[in-house]
Amino acid sequence: MNTGVKITAFAAALAATFGTAYGVGKGVGPVDEPAKATHGEHAASKPGAESGAGGHAGHGEGAANAPAAGGLQVSDGGYTLAMETPRPAAGASVLKFSIKDAAGRKVTAYTTEHGKELHFIVASRDLTVYRHLHPVRAADGTWSTPVDLPTAGGYKAFADFKPAGKNAKGVTLGVDLSVPGAYAPQPLPAAAPTATVDGYQVALGGTLAPGRAGELKLTVSRGGKPVTDLEPYLGAYGHLVALRDGDLAYLHVHPNEGGPGPDVSFTATAPSAGTYRLFLDFQHGGKVRTAAFTVHAGPGHATGPASTDSAAHDAGGHSHG
Known part of the structure; x- marks a missing residue:
């Protein structure tokens, strides 16, 4: 470049x-x-x-x-981050989610930015685990991505995207995840x-x-x-x-x-x-x-x-x- x-x-x-x-x-x-x-x-x-x-x-x-600051709301600007897997298992698993519009329909049209329609971040609540993921979108608007969350506890997922449209603006949504099991937060x-x-x-x-x-x-x-x-x-x-x-x-x-x-x-x-x-x-x-x-x-x-x-x-x- x-x-x-x-x-x-x-x-x-x-x-x-x-x-x-x-x-x-x-x-x-x-x-x-x-x-x-x-x-x-x-x-x-x-x-x-x-x-x-x-x-x-x-x-x-x-x-x-x-x-x-951004990413503190699950819904913003008429869009909602809907997690289908809010309680993934510890270790290797698959996360599935969709972005829904104000009418509850799954969004299927995005503006590509930096080679991707949507960027997805997952971090543990104690900030010792961080994953920058690039999920794949199905035709119906469902996104999925493999992820490795090594320990039980609270996590937060962020969807960073820009809907298609001439006047569309970037949106960042955040949602809580919970990995079942014994949890010992790290400093x-x-x-x-x-x-x-x-x-x-x-x-x-x-x-x-x-x-x-x-x-x-x-x-x-x-x-x-x-x-x-x-x-x-x-x-x-x-x-x-x-x-x-x-x-x-x-x-x-x-x-x-x-x-x-x-x-x-x-x-x-x-x-x-x-x-x-x-x-x-x-x-x-x-x-x-x-x-x-x-x-x-x-x-x-x-x-x-x-x-x-x-x-x-x-x-x-x-x-x-």
């Missing part, structure tokens, strides 16, 4: 939610404690992004200026400057501030050497999903130009103070890998770079549908 190829927002509403991503910019240091936003500062997206309906406006520093990994996955090291720098845009830059290396030949995955050199600890508010951005590495840069605005878990998908050597990070934003939080631990392979596991 030409490094100057422009990648449009995965969903315009989400681009407005978590800031509009852009290509690699100047180098930045470790994630710093953000300065308090002044009156009038706000998380405006870059030109071309549209504001979408949100779920939760957030509280605390910057809340008045922050865009709403959220502590913040640290780097994550390691399959022998790759990913360093995170920049600022995540509530209600104010800041740059997040992720740098990929392997064996101490920068990776300068990242491969396009769904039309981009990196995809970033952030989930807010507690309610699992969904935020998703990715670069619109730049690459092919080692740096991937995003502009991000947290909708509220709090703790966020970041998941970066990148492809190299024909395989998609996910680096997972923990970031704190806002007052009362020791804002710092992201982290991963020995469980990062599960936390950042990337399944394909």
Whole structure:
């Protein structure tokens, strides 16, 4: 892919939610404690992004200026995420669902974005398991995808899509899943400057501030050497999903130009103070890998770079549908 190829927002509403991503910019240091936003500062997206309906406006520093978070509602904009398998078994299983319109009909016409009509995310409530899936749609509008959910407990599924139509806007819906069995929630990994996955090291720098845009830059290396030949995955050199600890508010951005590495840069605005878990998908050597990070934003939080631990392979596991 030409490094100057422009990648449009995965969903315009989400681009407005978590800031509009852009290509690699100047180098930045470790994630710093953000300065308090002044009156009038706000998380405006870059030109071309549209504001979408949100779920939760957030509280605390910057809340008045922050865009709403997404994925907190099962129904929004006249669409509903209807799960046919709300209680999948632990281990390998198949998830089935549909998107229904206001009349209760299964939607069968979508706008293709980044090679897919719909993108599907599943994460555990403790944010230690993360799956970015690509389900297949049957003619009647039923979607299905294999998934591996290793432990019992609560999960949340997100459907990210744009219906067909000239004036259609991107929609993100969220629904709870329950995997039966004995459940022992894991603690959220502590913040640290780097994550390691399959022998790759990913360093995170920049600022995540509530209600104010800041740059997040992720740098990929392997064996101490920068990776300068990242491969396009769904039309981009990196995809970033952030989930807010507690309610699992969904935020998703990715670069619109730049690459092919080692740096991937995003502009991000947290909708509220709090703790966020970041998941970066990148492809190299024909395989998609996910680096997972923990970031704190806002007052009362020791804002710092992201982290991963020995469980990062599960936390950042990337399944394909």
